[in-house]
Amino acid sequence: MDIKRSCLLSSLIDNTKPIMSTPRNRPPPMFSSESNTDNIYALQLTPLVNVHASEKSGLLDEQFHLEHDIDHQSSMKTQDSFRTTYSSLQTILSQMQLKLASVFLEETEYLKQREQQVEQEEQSLTKRMQQLKNIQIERKQIEQEFSKLKDRLETAVIEVTNFQTNGIQILRTLFSESRQIDEELSGLISQCIASLCRSRTIVNSKINNFLQKSEYIQSEFIDRQVLIHDTQSSIQLMLELVNTLNQLNTEHSQDIIIATTDFEKRYQEFTDLSQTTKYHLNVDKEMNEIRLLENKKIQLEKELLEQTILLENITTIIGKSIIN
Structure with a gap:
């Protein structure tokens, strides 16, 4: 039971790694690279601001919309994957709870049986002690x-x-x-x-x-x-x-x-x-x-x-x- 439990938890952790590595609030890597390119373009195109200002603004808007759509799609995918993993985790946890309950019942029954066996052994030991006492008394009488x-x-x-x-x-x-x-x-x-x-x-x-x-x-x-x-x-x-x-x-x-x-x-x-x-x-x-x-x-x-x-x-x- 411990080996199965550890395997299931490890599989769940492996499945949830991409979800945990990409939280919702963090911006995607493409956006961060775009910010770096903006800085580079700003440094390189400072003498040509007046010439390419209109073209650059249009390209930036399109790129921003694309990145926003990609982020939205990735967030939806992560939500769906999170929901599926959460539901699978719930089912696995319920199965684990049922198995733990069955194991607990088996252990309790085994412990009850062991307690009964121990009580029987104690009773047999008390009977044997009484028999030994009787034998000692008979031995003394026989010696007399x-x-x-x-x-x-x-x-x-x-x-x-x-x-x-x-x-x-x-x-x-x-x-x-x-x-x-x-x-x-x-x-x-x-x-x-x-x-x-x-x-x-x-x-x-x-x-x-x-x-x-x-x-x-x-x-x-x-x-x-x-x-x-x-x-x-x-x-x-x-x-x-x-x-x-x-x-x-x-x-x-x-x-x-x-x-x-x-x-x-x-x-x-x-x-x-x-x-x-x-x-x-x-x-x-x-x-x-x-x-x-x-x-x-x-x-x-x-x-x-x-x-x-x-x-x-x-x-x-x-x-x-x-x-x-």
Whole structure:
């Protein structure tokens, strides 16, 4: 629009240059040259004034009339050209006004649209700020809940470690009782000593492996205390399994006590029978009883192995939950 406007104005200025260069009131150049010729003729013809006065006056009148007609015609032409240029200027100005009005309307509409866009952006920014505030509040709440869960897990880990130590003590007491039973059986049954020693070594190796694994699990718990917030369900399952293990340990301890008392009774009967000569020794029966006791001992060892397998499964479950 600015380029068109400047071009139109320049064209109008170019068209009006001859009009502006020749105003109405200024005499034409021919008249000025005629005045100069009059002066020259006056200087040259001073000695011949009386001879050529009549001829000169007639020529001057004719020339003056011609110049007057030329000036009148030029003034009319300039007036007509001025009128046409003025009318063209008016039309151009009206067109320019219309274009300016349309441009102004377009600019106002664009500004209104921009204002609406700015208002929408401000509203969206306010909504985003509110969302950010809500997110910050939720983050603080989540941090508080995480700290609470961390405290709970730490207490749970402490309880689990305490339970492990108590379980080890219970197992040690059970194994001490089994050793006492082995010592009582060693005086009477020489053939069972080797098997009992083998079973004892196996049980001791299992205990050592269990202790090593429990220490490894404890170290894993210490190293990964940050990731234990996902293991609450697995810890509850472990506690249930440990409760069942305690029940099994108590039942097995009762079975071992019953077996020891039964063996003592049978040993007393065997000694009574050996002292008397009235009754014959039933060696096969006693060997069967000894074998039954050995079978009971093997069953107890199997149950202890199952308990150790359960504990190993618990450790694997805990490890998987920690990895997850």
